[in-house]
Each structure stands twice: as structure tokens, then as C-alpha cells.
Amino acid sequence: MNNQTTEIDLLELLFFIKKKSISIIFSMAAALILAIVFLLVEKDEVNISYEIKINSDAPSMIINCNADFDCKSNFIESIIKGISDRFTIQADERTKVINLTWRGNASEKPIADAAIKTIYQKINSWYIQDYQAYKRIIDDNKNNVMNGSELYTKIAFITKLDYSKEKDFIFISKSDVSKKYKTGIFIVLSLMIGFILSTFYHLTKRSIIEYNEKKIFKKTQIN
Template sequence: MKNETTEIDLLELLFFIKKKSKSIIFSMAVALILAIIFLLVEKDKVDINYEVKINSDAPSMIINCNTDFDCKSNFIESIIKENSDIFTIQSDERTKVINLTWRGKLSEKPIADATIKVINQKISDWYIQDYQAYKRIIDDNKNNEMNGTELYTKIAFITKLDYSKEKDFIFISKGDVSKKYKKGIFIVLSLMMGFILSTFYHLTKRSILEYNEKKIFKNSQIN
């Protein structure tokens, strides 16, 4: 009995879809047109992906973050955001990498590469300034109450590493080019979405109408 009921329900659903086929096909056509327009607009667009790896921890990172990668990446991300808003930034604690994504025309990739060079230099400048700032703390506090404290010892140890002579504080990979949208898959998904949404709309509408009819019939029976 259960299988027969399921079969009847399925046949009823197929019959209903057939009955509404014109509306469903129209919805799929609209979805297809929108998908094609979107692909035409985005046809020359690509994603350029850069990976930023921290090679050296700045004094601020060591004192404030210890081994917390998210904390360290926040220092780098703040410098990137101060100097450019063209990248989507996402840090990955598992791989210890900060991912930068730029989207635009492939012909405009030199713009992204040039911005990366500027960011790299700004980060290097910050490392040197950070080192020098902590070195001044040590130099200015040799004979005061801070001398001998745990913080003083930590800063003194850090400043023995001459950051001002280093060059490769971070590593930024060459931008990998990837296209975000595959035309065939995107069009098929759009058609499926048009079919599903249209069918769902008609089924919901029918359910509401049937519910209202039953409610009206029930009220008429009571009266």
C-alpha cells in the first residue's frame, strides 16, 4: 500500500509539473538569460591569488601573540588594508598562510602585482620600525625600574636579532590565475535553479489554495 501511495504521489507530481510546464520553462529561460548575461559581463574576469607567509616574527608579534597565528596575521592584514582595498583577505591557520585574492581582467594583472610590491615594502618598513621602536625601549630604560623585569628581558632578547638588516620578513607568492566560473556548469546550475524555484513556487501556491479551500469547507460545515 505504501509503495502504491508513493507511486500515485509521484505520478500526481509529474502530472502537476507537466500542467505547469509552460511557466516552468519560462522560468528556466529567464534563469538561462540571466546566466548568459552574467557570464558575458564576467567573461574577461579572473581571480588572481597570492599567498603571504610570515618568515620572521616582529617584536610586537612575539610579545603580543606568542604562537597565535591569527594574532600575527592581524598585524600583516592591518598593513595590507591600510595600503590597499583591492584584495579579499583570508588567513588560514592550518597552513599558516594569508590568502589575498584580486578579481579583475587578466590584462590588469600588472596593477595587482604592483600593489603587491608596495604592500611588501610597507610590511618590510613596519618590521624595521617595530624593531627600532623596541630597541629604543631597551636603550631608554637601562637605568630605570623596567630593567630586570620579564618584559625588559624579553625585549632585550628580541632586539639582539638585527631585524634592520633582514630583507625577507615575509614571502608573497607570484599571483596564480584562476577563473571562478565554468560556463557549462554555471549554465546547467542556473537551469536547475530556475526549474526548482518555479516548481517550488507552484507547489507552495497549490498547497496554500488547498489549505484555504479546506478551511472554507470546514467553516461552511460548522455553520
């Protein structure tokens, strides 16, 4: 019995939507036009993406982070934020990659590429300075009480590694430019929103009318 009632309600709803189809189609068309206008206005808005791969860990990373990739990426993130606040930074633990995204106009690509070049130079410079700082600790503490400690052993091992080649520290991929708004998805969503809002409006209006009619009918019955 409940199934039959549900089927009747569903059929009634479909008939109601069919009855209001012209209005619903008009709403969907209006939503589509607005979406197309928006896409035309925003046609030059893009996402410019880069990937940073850590090829060699700095002494600070090894001592403070061990195998914690998020900890290592925090070192990189602090350098990037000191250069530009235009990048969205996201560390991917699974792929061991730091993703950078510049959101803006397509004409800003040279600015983004210049910022990436500066970031690359600053990170490499930091690696070298970090290595040299820990090497000085070893050189200054050969006969110190620190000699023989676990920290001293770690630093001594690290400074034996080759940190002289900048290309060994990080790798930054070439820029990948993509549209900020996917045309197909955006249009489909606008049509769905137009359909849902129009249908909701008509159903709400119908419910209000039916409620008022029942209210008037009850009053007449009482009188």
C-alpha cells in the same frame, strides 16, 4: 498504506511534471540563455589571489601575540588596509597563511600587482622599524629599573636575532588569476533554478485552481 499513498502522490507529481515538460524546458532554456549572457558580460571579471607567509616574527608580535597567529595577522592586516581597501583578507590558522584576494577586471591585474609590491615594501619597513624601536629600548635601559624584568629579557633576546634581511620577514606568492564565476557550476545552477521555479509556478497555480474549485463546489452544495 501510507507508503502506497506516498508512491501515488509521487507518481502523480511526476506525471504532472511530464505534462508540463514543454513549459519547464522552455523556462530552463530561458534561464540558460540569461546565464550565458551574464557570463559573456562578466567574462573579464576575475579573482587575483596572493598568499603572505610570515617567515620571522617582529618583536611586537612576539611580545603581544606569543603563538596566536590571528593576533600576528592583525599586524599585517592593519598595514594592508592602510594601503588599499580593495583586498579581501583572510587568515588561515591551519596553514599559517594570510590570503589576499583582489576582485575586479582582468585589466586591473597590473594595479593589483603594484599594490602588492607596495604592501611588501611597507610590511618590511614596519618590521625593521619595529626591531629598531625595541633595540633602542634595550640600549636606553641598560641601567634602568626595567633591566632584569621579564619584558626586558624578552626584548633583549629578540634584539639578538637577525632582523637585517628584508627577505626573512615575509614571503608573498605570485598572483593567481581565476575566473570570478565558474562557467560549469553557474550554468548547472541556472538550469536547476529554471526547473525549480517553473515547477513551483505550475504546482502553485494548480493548487490555487483546485482550491477555487473546492470552494465553488462547497458553495453549490450549501445552496
